[in-house]
Amino acid sequence: GDSVTQMEGPVTLSEEAFLTINCTYTATGYPSLFWYVQYPGEGLQLLLKATKADDKGSNKGFEATYRKETTSFHLEKGSVQVSDSAVYFCALSLTNTDKLIFGTGTRLQVFP
Amino acid sequence: NAGVMQNPRHLVRRRGQEARLRCSPMKGHSHVYWYRQLPEEGLKFMVYLQKENIIDESGMPKERFSAEFPKEGPSILRIQQVVRGDSAAYFCASSPQQGAYEQYFGPGTRLTVT
Numbered sequence: 001g002d003s004v005t006q007m008e009g010p011v012t013l014s015e016e017a018f019l020t021i022n023c024t025y026t027a028t029g030y031p032s033l034f035w036y037v038q039y040p041g042e043g044l045q046l047l048l049k050a051t052k053a054d055d056k057g058s059n060k061g062f063e064a065t066y067r068k069e070t071t072s073f074h075l076e077k078g079s080v081q082v083s084d085s086a087v088y089f090c091a092l093s094l095t096n097t098d099k100l101i102f103g104t105g106t107r108l109q110v111f112p
Numbered sequence: 113n114a115g116v117m118q119n120p121r122h123l124v125r126r127r128g129q130e131a132r133l134r135c136s137p138m139k140g141h142s143h144v145y146w147y148r149q150l151p152e153e154g155l156k157f158m159v160y161l162q163k164e165n166i167i168d169e170s171g172m173p174k175e176r177f178s179a180e181f182p183k184e185g186p187s188i189l190r191i192q193q194v195v196r197g198d199s200a201a202y203f204c205a206s207s208p209q210q211g212a213y214e215q216y217f218g219p220g221t222r223l224t225v226t
Contacts, residue, residue, distance in 0.1 A: 004154075036217075043116070043203060043217035044155075089154060098207070099145065099168060100215060102154035 002027045006090050006103035013080055013110050021075040021106045023064075023090035031092040033057075033066055033073040034100070038087045047075075047088070080110045114139065116206050116218035124224045131191040131198070133221045137206030144187040145215060146179060149201040161187060194225045 007022040025031065032051045036044040048057030053068035062077045073090060090103040117136040125131050137144050142163050147155040160168040161181035172179070176194075181187040191198055201222045205215035 041219070043118075043219045044205075045217070046214055049214070098143070098160055098215075099157040099171070100147075100155070100205075101157070102147075104152075104154040 002031070002092065002094065002101050004090050004092055004101055004103035006088075006106050009087075009105075009107035011106060011108045013108070015082055015110055015112050016079045017110075019075070019077040019080045019084075019108065021088055021090075021108070023073045023075065023103060025071050025073065025090075025092050027071075027092055027094060029094055031094050033064070034091045034093070035062070035064055035073070035075050036089040036091060036102075038089065038105070040086075044089065080108070082110045082112055084108060085110045116141075116204055116216050118202075118204050118218035118221050120221060121219060122222050122224070124226060125194050126226055127195055128193050131194050131223055133189040133191075133202050133204075133223070135187040135189070135204030135206075135218060137187070137204075138208075138216055141206035141208050141216070143207045143209065144181050145205045145207075146187075146189050147203045147205065149203060149220075151200070155203060158189075191223075194223075196225050199223055199225045 003026045005024050034049045035047040037047045038044050048059040050057040050066035056065045064073050064075045087105045087107050089105045091100045144161045146158040149155045157171040159179045176192045178190045201220045203220045204218045207215050
C-alpha cells in the first residue's frame, strides 16, 4: 500500500548546523508531497509542498525536492536555529483522494 | 482569522464511557478530516466529511467510532465504550474545497482512557 518512511529521531544539532531529514515514499500513481511541522502542544503546520516530479518546495529556509527516480523528498536547511526544534512529518496525498498519509515523524532538537 | 478549533484539548474517560470530540473548521471551510496519532506513531487518517456527508471513512474502526458534520455546528467524532487502546491525540483538519490539498490542522484533543 501507499506509505511514507522517515528517518528515526531524535536528530540533535547545534545552532547553525546543516539539517537533513530523509523521507522516502511508496505510492501508486503520482502523489503530492508535503512536509508538516508540529511545535510542542500545537497542531501541524504546513511547511512546504511539491506537487510534481523535480519541483522544489521551500519556506523559512527549508527546502525539499520531489525526486521521482529515488521516490524521495528529503528536507534540508542550511543553518538551523533553536526555534526550529519541533517534530517534522513527511506526508503524501494521492490525486484521487484527499487524505494525507504521514510518516512517523522526526523530532529535531537544536541546542545553542 | 480564527484557525481550526478543537475542544476539549484534553479529555479523560474511564473504560466504557463515551468520548465526544468537537472540531470547528476555519471560516469558509466545508471539508473536515479526522486523524489519530497514537503514541510514538505518525498521524493516521480516519474519516473525511463534508457538510452532512461522509465522503471517505476508510480509516475508521468498524465498531464504536462514528463521525458527523451537520449543516450547523461543529464536526463531532464520537467514540462509544472507550478502551485503553483509544488513548491518543485526535487531530482535525479543514480545507476550503476538495482537491485543494492544503489542510489546516487544529491543536488536537488528547484523549486518555483510564
